[in-house]
Amino acid sequence: MLDYKQIIDKLDWKKxxxxxxxxxxxxDGDVLTLGYTDKEALSKTLETGYVHYYSRSKERIRMKGETSGNYQKLKEVYVDCDNDTLLLKVDQTGPACHLGTKSCFRKIEQIDKLPDSNIDYSLDFLNQLKEII
Amino acid sequence: MLDYKQIIDKLDWKKxxxxxxxxxxxxDGDVLTLGYTDKEALSKTLETGYVHYYSRSKERIRMKGETSGNYQKLKEVYVDCDNDTLLLKVDQTGPACHLGTKSCFRKIEQIDKLPDSNIDYSLDFLNQLKEII
Known part of the structure; x- marks a missing residue:
């Protein structure tokens, strides 16, 4: 097995x-979730080809789908220009969100018909936002 | 002008x-960047319709494009299931990355032809990764 430590150590883990x-x-291009990884979780992700996270609430590493079966098969790996963020493209089995939805993200408002400045957010938008958050 | 404070305060800013x-x-679906916002930057983003960030390195709010002209016109707003992450869909003017590339993310490796486990990372992949990071 290859040693990923040398590579992983070059990422910016300090921030x-x-x-x-x-x-x-x-x-299909949909953003599914934002998670966090530590060195060990990233090593497991790269070695196994399945996404592992560091759970901040549970304070441990978990493989996505380990209990739900909703695995994330790694397809492509991207690093950003500051070496402090990863983008993983995955083949998602089942819903990505623990709430049972495809994505963890819910749309609040579509504003493509609003003017460039002094946006007049309608009361509908406010009500919709309040329901969601 | 509407008061966004009540809404913004419901997001989880503590984590x-x-x-x-x-x-x-x-x-077009490409992920362009990951930035950070505080309450004031998010308020400015929602009020003006142009994405503002809180710059951790400069410790101040800046509107994307304020010096480069590479604005991000806000089109859609998404909130995740924990209310601690935002996804903004934007109409990007010019390159999103300060390095002049369309996206801040660079692909390291495409691994869609590799087996499900015991992935054999080739030496080419290692060399490619070293060049990038």
């Missing part, structure tokens, strides 16, 4: 207490 | 010292 944010995007 | 990560995605 966020040893964690790096990981954007996970499905093959 | 990351008052900052929330913001995934920015172009209209």
């Amino acid at each position: 966020n207490n040893g964690l790096i944010p990981v954007i996970v995007q499905g093959l | 990351n010292n008052g900052l929330i990560p913001v995934i920015v995605q172009g209209l």
